[in-house]
Amino acid sequence: MSDPRALSGYWLRDNCPCDECRDPGNGQKLFQITDLPADLAVRESTERDGHLAVLWTDGHRSRYPLTWLAAAAPDGHGPETAGRHPGDHRTEAAKRLWRAADFAAGLPEAHWDAHLADPAERAAVLRAVRHLGFAVLRGVPTTDRQVLAVARTFGHVRVTNYGELFDVRVEPDPNNLAFTSAAITPHTDNPYRDPVPTLQLLHCLENAAEGGDSGLVDGFAAADLLRTEAPEDFALLTRTPVPFAFRDRTTELHAERPLIETDALGRIREIRFNNRSIGTLRLPAADLDAFYAAYRRFAAIILRPELQLTFRLDPGDCLVFDNTRLLHARTAFDHDGHRHLQGCYADLDSLGSTLAVLDRHTEALDTLQELFEGEGAEEYLGEAVTQAEHMLQAAVLAHRDGAPPHLVAAALLHDVGHFHGAVTGAQLTAGTDNRHSHTGADWLARWFGPEVTEPIRLHVAAKRYLCAVEPAYRAGLSEASEHTLRVQGGPMAAEEAAAFAALPAAADAVAVRRWDDLAKTTDTDTPAFDHFRPLLADLLSAGAIGTHR
Amino acid sequence: MSDPRALSGYWLRDNCPCDECRDPGNGQKLFQITDLPADLAVRESTERDGHLAVLWTDGHRSRYPLTWLAAAAPDGHGPETAGRHPGDHRTEAAKRLWRAADFAAGLPEAHWDAHLADPAERAAVLRAVRHLGFAVLRGVPTTDRQVLAVARTFGHVRVTNYGELFDVRVEPDPNNLAFTSAAITPHTDNPYRDPVPTLQLLHCLENAAEGGDSGLVDGFAAADLLRTEAPEDFALLTRTPVPFAFRDRTTELHAERPLIETDALGRIREIRFNNRSIGTLRLPAADLDAFYAAYRRFAAIILRPELQLTFRLDPGDCLVFDNTRLLHARTAFDHDGHRHLQGCYADLDSLGSTLAVLDRHTEALDTLQELFEGEGAEEYLGEAVTQAEHMLQAAVLAHRDGAPPHLVAAALLHDVGHFHGAVTGAQLTAGTDNRHSHTGADWLARWFGPEVTEPIRLHVAAKRYLCAVEPAYRAGLSEASEHTLRVQGGPMAAEEAAAFAALPAAADAVAVRRWDDLAKTTDTDTPAFDHFRPLLADLLSAGAIGTHR
Incomplete structure (x- = not known):
């Protein structure tokens, strides 16, 4: 190699x-x-x-x-290994195809509170949507427009002609069968859109009707069965563009895509299936006969009982599913019963991004925990506490002073720069400024925003600043800290101090510095890193959806 | 057949x-x-x-x-005629491929005011985007977030990790080269997204820098050249999934798609081209050599001077282009000069829908105009004016009374039911209720909302209502109107009148009725249908974007 x-x-x-x-x-x-x-x-x-x-x-x-x-070795894209590489997680190669019986023990689900509070739980929900095609959130508040808040925990809402969200309930003059009480057989939504919305959410606000149960079918599994049972029909459906259309007074959409779309390597990638909106195919009669035979065979496979996963959405349940893979259905319901869902669309690419960033966060927290419990247990530059104890104490002090989470985090992580880089803390005591504040801030910036990293970057400068403007401060420095002050450049000159004070993060850096200086006592119960993990997780999550601009 | x-x-x-x-x-x-x-x-x-x-x-x-x-005859999807059918207007079959010289006489462009005011102008802009891949709007107000308003004239904004909109200007800590002053060679945006945003808008707020000119290349034309000059390279690029990636602190996107995507019939459908974000292909070395040779050949074609359309965006210009077809570029600019664009993404499917509905509106107005100028010039059920004069006079009266546009339209169109259907006005006078109010309202409902159609539907009932509640009203009826009253059911009974008065459109219907009754004079200058065409066009446009729910 x-x-x-x-x-x-x-x-x-x-x-x-x-x-x-x-x-x-x-x-x-x-x-x-x-x-x-x-x-x-x-x-x-x-x-x-x-x-x-x-x-x-x-x-x-x-x-x-x-x-x-x-x-970077070849990843098996060749014909002999095709289908084994997950690629961008959009083809069958990255999925677990399923039958209804696979969920006899329960659906992939999580409680809304856990989804919000616990990044691992949230990642599990998103991974289920990506891998199985769906997940159910329970206990989602049954308030109007809440479905948009659910979508925003992992992506961006895709607005369509149905609006930002749509109400699924009986309407007096429906522009779509969804808004009647009729049964609807398994289908994908919006096949007449290109790009089709790749995710759908359905949030149940009310379901007091007889009937109105929900159904899901794994369209990839159905296509896989078709490929096995009738390979020529499968091939025909992958290469026949089918016109889909929707038209009402303000909308007229057309898309021509095959019912089964495969990628350049022949892997199943997308299903469109919706007889309600298939337009008129214009082909020679013999081709039409062949197409309809294949289409009817595929439709019959989709209706096989073993593929139908049926369950009931109760108020507070929110179903999230892959609209390029799963077909959804509902049974007819009693017209007089109250049934009200709110739905919206979103996209798989942002869901995948959120999942990747959540995984990065878990990795970050695991890495930090290892550092605190490994290297951190070592001596702290001649102080009586370990590095980990010192940082944990600083965080405790910040928390006691009512500091906001980002400053508790800055206090907790202010010395991670000692753990990393070619220059170690030992070298700092030996007379080399390891610029540990910058190293730490730069390293943390891959996960944390400037509200955490900048006070850390400036916490050494803050010491030099305080020594310049507060004589009493310098008098209170520990012996080790007085020693490193000289290595770090000594107290700031007046001009430098004024420039420092003008920096946006100066006040936060000074606060971190004061906790830093106090966090060297041996007569206290210091909590473990685990104690601060949820706080760090929350901070990381807050920036996880594209809010960085 | x-x-x-x-x-x-x-x-x-x-x-x-x-x-x-x-x-x-x-x-x-x-x-x-x-x-x-x-x-x-x-x-x-x-x-x-x-x-x-x-x-x-x-x-x-x-x-x-x-x-x-x-x-419904076969449309030439067969191999011998492939490429001639526009399908859903997304493949090369529906496009005019171009070279820079094709725009020597000027770009496809329109003034913002005309785009807003004139549906035909707006349709021309959208048709240019669909057919040529781009259009420029001039004179768009240079206000913050205006680009979103431009997008909403034909579709829905697609939110991405860059936000609802993005500012293209020099940034201190750019997460993308776009936000520097560097030259950027032709590329498509967001290839790491799937679904990729299919439309992009760039609105120039300020461009005082030396350099910073804009460039466009027709990627379909470049791919077409590659197919002609090196068919095997073309085929290779259509069947090699290429990993694209983007990563910053809050985002991690991956998509694997070919550089040239063809539809099931082999027609060019989508281009992704962006060396900045191509990840690491994992293929055997020989396949990598072949891929890079084809990729470099395609890239060299894209850079041919005859394909580069270069122009300058001035403040107030908004470029709208197809991000699945055109590559966009910009020259380097003077770092100190002020250059500020705002951009956003949207999708081609909604643009196509808006265009189809606009075309329907033009057809509607043409049809109405023909009716007014044809059948409408005929006798009006024994009155001294023609049908067209009667309806035009009703609209003039509504306008004089300060009625809102939807009521002027209702007055203008209230008798179109006489023009259509198996039962004619002559039969009504002969004693058959042609229910012309319902026929007209139903026919108009394909274009106009209930605020126009419901007063029309009720304008006959309004006559029966007024005869019941206002004795003076009945006394003032014309002879012909008194005759038809009997055919229509006579004055309402008290209960029926109360039910009528409770209908949401009752007051509007009564207003239309009174103008109807007065619009039978011969001593007035009646304007032509043309006079009201802009008012109808505005009413139609107001409902054209998905606001019907």
Whole structure:
């Protein structure tokens, strides 16, 4: 793998990780593929320190971690292994196909409170939607427009001609059968839209009617059965564009897509199935006969009892499902009974993003916990407490002073820079400023926002600031802290102090500094890192949906 | 064509237009394809009165207009004619591919005021976006968030991780190269999203910088060139899923789609091109070499000068373009110069819907104009004015009385029911109630909302109501009107009058009725239908975006 002659040259160069080729901040490539010369080749390559160093014929130098090269091996896209790679999690390769009996022990579900409070629970709900195609949230407040709040826990609402949300109940002059009390057989929504909304939410506000139960069918499982039982019918449905249409006074939508869409590798990727809105196919009669035979066979598979998962939505239940995979249905209900759902659409891409970021957060919290319980248990630069005790005490003090969560977090994490980087705390005491405040802030910035990282970045400067403006402050420094003050640059000059005080995070940094200075006592019960984990999780979650701009 | 034995049976039955098979209100099918028996066949068929009548083996009867059967002929989806049918207007078959020189005489553009005021202008803008991939609106107010208002003239804003809208200007800590002053070569946006936003808007608020010009390339034209010059490279790019990725603190998006996406018939349908966000392909080295050779060839075609359309966006210009087809670019600009665009995303499906409804409106106005100028010039049931003069006078009276537009429209159109249907006005005078008020209201409801149609529906009832509650009113009726009153049922009984007065549209219907009664004078200058066309156009436009719920 590390023999560069066995690698594709342009591919290798396109993946050069150097700062000239990629923006270190956002990871985007800074060159165009056409910027690379026509005769690009490797001039020299050497393997050292776990890296492959390459000198290119155009003079550019690249350095690839060998671990990255190993991970970049072909992933089985070839015909013999097709279907095993999850890719972007949108094809059958990333799904667990199911029958109704698979949920005999219960549906994938979570309580709304847990979904909100516990990132792990939230991640489990989103993973179920991605993997199984659906999940049910229980105990969602039965208030008007609440379904939009549910959608916003993992994505952005997709507005359609039905509005931001739609009410599913009996209407006097329905523009859609959904708004009657009739039974509706399994279908996907909005097949006449392209792009089709990829997620649907249905929130039950009221269901006192006889009937009106909900049904789901795994359309990927049905398509998989069709492929096994009648491969030619399957192939025909993947290659026949079907016109779908919807029309009312203010809307006229048309889309032409196959009933079963496969990706470039032939994997099932999307199902559209809705006889109510199939328009008129215009094909030679023989092709129409073949299409209708395949379509009817697929429809019959979808109606097989073993594929029908039926359950009842009660008030407070919110069903979230993949509208590119699952077909949904409902039984007829008593016209006089009250049944009221509110629904909205959203998209799978943002759900996947939220899930990835939640997983990053879990990883972050696990990493921090390991650091606190590992390296953190070590001596703290000559103080009587360990590093972990010191930071935990600072957080306790911040909490006692009524500090907002982001400052409790800043106090808790203010010294993580000591844990990381080439320069250790020991070197700081030995006379090298490890700039641990900056190292820590930069490292934390991959997860936490500036409200947490900037007070940390400035907490060393805050000490130099306080020594300049509060003589009593300096007099109270511990011996070790007085020692590091000199290494860190000594008290600020007046001009520097004024500039510091003008920084937006200055006051927060000073607060963190004061807790820092006090957090060195041995006669206190210090809680474990676990105690602060929910607070950190909340802070991370708050920024998880695209609110960073 | 009318020999049913030459037609596909299930296809024919699936398209049965009867009220049992289709909801007369919304046109949705009321049956499932699996409801049709396994051995369905035509038992008998006859052709009469321009219809094919079919008796099916399951006893169902269908009646198909022969004009519909003729229009449903195969549309050339077969290999010999592939590419000629516009389908859902999303593939190359529905586009005009272009080179920069095609716009030497000017860009497809319109002034914002005209776009708002004139439905024909607005339709032309939307048609340009669909057909050419872009259009420029000039004179759009340079106010914050105005770009959202532009998007809402034809669709729904698609929210992404960049927010509801995004500011394109130099930012201190950019999460994307767009927010620097660097040149950006032609690319599509958000390739890491699936569904990708299919439309983008860029509204220029300020552009005082040196440089910072805009560029567009027709990606379909580039792909078409690749197909001609290197068919194997084209095919390779259509069947290689490419991983695109974007990651920052709050977002982590992945999508795997080919650079060139074709539909089931092999027609170019979607381009994704953005080297900044292409991730690491994991394929055997030989496949990577082939992919990179094809990718670089495609990239080189995209950069050909004859494909680069370059122009400058000035403050007030808003560019609207198809992000699944056009690549956009900008030249580098002077970092100190002020350049500020606001952008947002939307989708092509709603744009197509708005265009179709606008076209329907134009058709509606043309149809009404023809009726006023044709049939309308005929005698009005024994009155001294023509039907058209009568209705135009009613509208003039409504306008003089300060009536809101919807009531002016109701007055103008209140007797269109006389123009249509099997029972004519002549039959009404002969003693048959043609229920022209209901016929007219039902016919108009395909375009106009209830605020226009309900007063029309009730304007005959309003006469019977007024005769019941205002003796002086009845005394003032014209001779012809007194005659038709009897045919229409005579004055209302007290109970019926009370029920009428309680209807939401009763007051409006009474108002229309009074203008109706007065609009029979010969000594007035009656304007032509044209005079009221803008008022009707505005009323139609107001309901054109999905605001019907």
